[in-house]
Amino acid sequence: MRLVFKRTGAAQPPLPQRAFDLMCLSVAVLLALHAPHLPYGLTAGLGFVLAWRWWQRRQRAGRTPTWLKLPLLGLLTLAVIGSYGTLFGLEPGAAFAVGLLVLKLLESETVRDARVAMGFACFALMSALLFGQGLVATFVVALGLLPTLAALRALEPAQRPVRFIRELLPGVGLLLCALPLALFAFLVVPRLGSPLWGAPSSQQATSGLSDSMSPGNFTDLLLDDSPALRVNFEGMLPPTNQRYFRAYVMWDYDGRSWEHVDARLRPTVAVEADAAPVAYQINLEPTHQRVLPALDVPLEAPAHAQLRGDRELIADRPVNDPFNYSLRSVLRYQLQPTLDERSRQRGLRLPAGFNPRTQALAAEWRQQHGGDDAAIVQAALTLFHDRDFHYTLSPPRLGRDAMDEFLFVTRQGFCEHYASSFTVLMRAAGIPARVVTGYQGGYWNALGGYLLVRQSDAHAWSEVWLAGRGWVRVDPTAAVRPERISLGANAAAFGQLPWYRSGWLQDMRNHWDIVNQWWNEGVIGFDSIRQRGLLTPFGLRDLDDRMLGVILAAGSALFALLGLGWALHRRERIDPASRLMRALENKLGRGGIVRRANEGPQHYLSRAARALPAQRDELMKLMNCYLECRYAHDEPPPESLRYLRRLVRDFRVRRVFK
């Protein structure tokens, strides 16, 4: 940013208006790309400054005076510090960079200024991808390169004037030409083993499930239909009612919310499989958390993750980028067949002084059914099914005795309410119970052969411990709204969702998701491990960085050769008349009249006419026509050429044998 000091030296050429317009467009695209993570006020302010500058320069070219620029710079700095508390780090840095770029336009009046601004715009465009590297985002950023490249082109002198929109087209060509080399470099540029500096910020808002649950806080999640994970099964796809992906197991209830406590130190509980395990891979979208959802009960931990006490999977690092892992799970099992006393106590603990009516109901059931735990579970499910309970995504707010209010007054809620109240009922009745959150259902993408699970498939259910059976999953939501389990969250919430999530549009979105899946697998998921295995089909295992460097150099050289071949290629432009003459020579040559090296066309054709007296007229006509095309004009007239072409085409040597 040159704000204060002056440059000396030769006068820079002024900036053409077209180039400035393109610069403004480029910065506007950039601002739009960064808008999702910038404070609203900053976006609006920068947008206003940009629009004003564009309008002002159309009226009269000239730098904005310093008395205006300096306060704006100060204001920008204050705004960024005010919003983020600092100027450093990814988000404030990006905000500051975008702001500086807009301010740079205020003083861009020379070609040099414009080049600096556009170079910096490329950098800022790339930084937009650090906030989200989805397919659409990347594509839009690549489109954002077009006005930037066009602005750089427009700085060159002596161009043919074209319409504004046509300015953008050559950039497309350039990028398409560059794409093969770019893809190659992308494949073989050695990846860093560990980050050079402060890894991606962890302050980013976590998305998806959280490690605590209180009735009502899933609402945002259930309305968010971004993909959460994608699952490839190696064998059969499990039926819908068995597609429970466990994330958190929650034991601790304080009367309001359920908390997950990382069971770091407790030994992993035993599981006895009653059926063959299911093998699958999960491609998890970034959650910025460490938990890895797994189908029901996983048998072992994948790489870079650990299996915790309640068979939850905890990754070594928060998942900030799409993460792939392979697992084996059992769907029919006995989880923790013997419950130790500490766990039993924990599974029965309820906060004192909350939900008296619920406790009373549970005590009543206990009296009624005696020692039959299964009968009490059934009683609770019957309650949910038969009483007037409703499944709704916008339930009324609950007061202090939340479960009492829910069970006896409002009776409206979704999975969280049902799971929570069911678990409280069970505990009050003396059955060890806990809440499990995760995802349930998903959309089977037949084309891609994977199960797409969206955030809106988030679900909460209960597990009760029954003697001889271990922890048994009970989904009270299914008792209220069976469609939630069999058809998915969308069907359950029918009529309560925004327009784009219903019907055929949602189907289309589900189909389209395969492209995202390819992008995630092919581009975003291309990590150093896959890079090392890149040339395995060619017998080169485990490429190290040196080898990759060699491949990069060799490949670049190859591309350089290709490019040079293109650059040096000159199309031989043969005069069309000469080409026709050559065709005629071939015909005559087959008839035995070969043109001698020292023979001009006139002499040659006269000789041919003497040799073929029957075709004398024809040959003379050919000769005259050729001579006219070749020598009478600078550029042979098209009608003469057409005539000559027809003559040559129709000419046949008719040998007369004597």
Place this chain on the structure above:
Amino acid sequence: MPALTRYRQPESLPVELHRRRIYIVPTGFGIGFAVLLAVMLIGALNYSNNAALLLTCLVGAASVASMLVAFRTLDGLRLVGIHAGHVVAGETAELHLEFRTRRARQALRVDLGDEHASFGIDADGQARVRLTMPTEFRGWQPMPRLRLWSTWPLGMFRAWSWLYPQHAILVWPRPEASGPPPRQPADDTQLRRLQRGDDLAALRDYRHGDPQRHIAWKASARHEQLLVKDFEQPAGQHEWRLDWQQLAGLDNETRIARLARWLGEAQALGQPCSLHLPDQQVAAGNGPLHYAQCMDLLAMLP
């Protein structure tokens, strides 16, 4: 650097640029952009952000491709002609360079000393570029080296080539600012007699006001309108004889400057004159061609 000096020898037109004489270096902006790309690359790798890495690779590859485009902007360009206007020593000469190509091109620039011009070539493959060149002395002035260059398309690479055409322009001598008028030849009585107009030159149509005695009656009888006898009429003027030898006692350059001034005055007045130099003569005449011929001779004097 022998490659850069290979074309020090002047070469005859047409001059065609080809790969062995086109050089490419990154511009300052290109170097800065490369640094920026390196920062982007490290950033993308550090955040292990593959989309950003892909974008960085794409921008980098596009920059490299722009180098080839820059080369192709110059490759195959031909300088086929140089046309110079008349110029007097000390003034700037106007040159017209004529370029031919097979493809259309844009954003070409040509430098001649401190003079810059930019031009594009349309699909017809022809372009004329106007340049000016300062002159100092009369006589043949060889063309200096021309630099033809372009930073098309992105301004990151500069492709350039030196042209050293074997071509010189003739600079006319500078007329002196002031001095005596040309001396009249003493024996001009012969010419005066001619002025009387006795020699019959031709017949022409009668114009209102012609004297009656000039009408050619016999000839008019055979035509529809009156014909008049036309006589040579030098109109009171006579030829200036500009002679090198008359200016004895002056040095050569002063003589040339004076002759140049007289020629200029004669040209301005439409006055016929003849030029007599030590070993060359120009017969009497006037008009721009005559003037140019005389000035050329003066310029080429040793």
